[in-house]
Amino acid sequence: MVIQKINTMKTPLFSLMLLIFLGWGCSSDTEPIGNDDDPDIANLYFPPDDSADWETISPDDLGWDTEAQQALYNLLEEKNTKAFIILKDGKLVVEWYFGDHTQNTSWYWASAGKTLTAFTVGIAQDEGLLDINDKTSDYLESGWTSLEPEKENLITVWHQLTMTSGMNPLAFDCVAPNCLNYVADAGSRWAYHNGPYTLLQRVVANAAQEEWATYFNTHLRNKIGMDGFWLSTNGSNNVYFSTARSMARFGLLNLANGKWKEETILGDSDFLKDMKNTSQNHNKSYGYLWWLNGKQSHMGPGSQIVFDGFLIPNAPTDTFAGLGKDDQKLYIVPSKGLVVVRMGEDAGEDQLGPSSFDNALWEKLSAYFN
Template sequence: MFRARTAALVAASLALAACTASGGSPREDEGTSGTRTTSSPSPAARGTTVPGADWDRTDAAAAGFDGAALRALDRRLEADGTSCFVVTRDGEVVHEAYFGDSTADSMGPTFSVTKSFTSLLVGIAADEGLLDLDDRASDYVSEWKGTPAARVTVRDLLANVSGRHWDFVSDYQQLALAARDKTAYAIGLTQDARPGRVWRYNNAAIQTLDEVLTKATGTKPAAYAREKLLDPLTMSRTFWGEDPSGNTTMFSGVNASCLDLARLGLLTMRDGRWGATQVVSEDYMGQATGRSSSPLNAAYGLLWWVNRKGPVLGALTATDPGADRQGGAATRKGGRLAPGAPADAFWALGLGKQVVAVVPSERIVAVRMGAAPQDPDALTPGAFTSDVLAALR
């Protein structure tokens, strides 16, 4: 459990970053190349039916769930500080619950779930030919030209293997709390290692994607997201914040409702397709959510968490940063992030156990938002996903 002082620092830091604003069985492949490495989802999972301004809803039993089991899960989630809990299957809401004064329209900070939004923006820009994942980031970040940072690629930033400077105080206090211009602060940090040598859950490195996307697209990422992602998905209860200098906060800045986060999950479950529109290419989604992006961390795609076998680093950092002051240096050398979940499962994760769980093989998206539970072992990606799947009949 956090020590109180650390918890207060992290919560205050990331809350500010989120809110300072003007605005058969899956088949495994242990490698880090290729597209999604599981058996193809059913036609329903890859289907074209999507929610309009509101979702279609169906009875939990008709969708294959035990309603009593879901209601029992509600009680446990409420006790753990949850504000909203949504389960969808085949693109329809099968269960939703709101606690306290939360409603279907309530928006809350998603914290590092924002990183997964950032991933999709980079994918869209790459699909449009505005950048390439293997471009040197210094093509867009002029301050890095002629420095050791010139070797860093866009892909390195997405995979958290950039080698950019990281320490706990810099990332969670100086960047998140003190820096008024978070992009300039992040760009100005040193290059500590050659790219590809070290995996770190590095907020500052991800913030530099603000400069990359701004230069590549000619517009602020928050505006680009509204045009290319949020409006096409009718995400009317989602707001992407900015720092006091007007930079889009790429590592922790999105506020959203549970139902809007379920839209994000549905898009990614369907390999970037929304109805008749390919919002993000299937190829990019395979790279982001269908495999590990680096042999250093089998559990990480491109700003999404995946369920590959191998060394597992940093998931605790995403939801409880103060519990891992090494930025993901601690590792489990084998297994998966969520051993009880299917191999094709993937997640967007944020501070305080914000979870968007996507299980293509079961055509399920499940979302939990709220306060951090008292028990740091509660609501891990694996536990939350397994609890939802256990309610299947």
């Protein structure tokens, strides 16, 4: 079945939900994502870095249910999607654009771009420029917060990566010292907070002694053929913009555990493993700025409530994801060799990251893949 490219539940995610496995396999809360289920890197396809060529494979060849394809497309169109891509082992299976959005149109990643920052921090540590266990003031100097020195010095780069800085997130995006106020000791609570996250980019820049964008472009973007740029949309938070294909490239890099063709982009296996597994005991569905499925409980942005159950019950349990405002989505499923990208407008809930759209989308995807 061929679908033409045409114009483009308010049910809260963070409620108690039945655990739905749908035949995707299972993992325990403490079992690392990937490892035994990782795709064979040698069998992954990587697109060329200097052209628009990208090898495709048809859903029919994969045995996917093409009758379910229309329902997937209809949901995406209904929910204000602009771009949607599915890769299987690196090859393009689906590439749909809606309205006037095209293969060459840039769109914002919102908080899905936090994953880019986490990966780049890993590169900087791999190069010996920083250590995530160092206190942040080693890289930003004392007084980068309004905390007393003994409390400020408790905060490490690791706390910034895991959203456990202990500071008040009410001034959510602000990075000025007078906005970074004490609530609890670092490591004692999880709270989604853009300010300390954004300052990770300054940590890397100071450690590398060059501009953040320059370091990012040289060590990550350019090496895998991505396009895109960082832009401050409010004077504080730094947001990434790119084409959907570039988001898919980054997803493929993570599916390949930090390798791109014959080159290792991030070779720190411990960092890679920790990045996509539970990083702290407060929100078990959060790694190093990545959201994790298949864990026994989850928290959400703006809440201190812990909910039982998987983050996305309809998704494979080993899914890890970059999730951003207005439902920007980057899903990676190692056991299935899948990368799924969704860019667009808000699907209906105005959430900063996870939303019920994740589960609704994976209901359609699961039917399609089966």
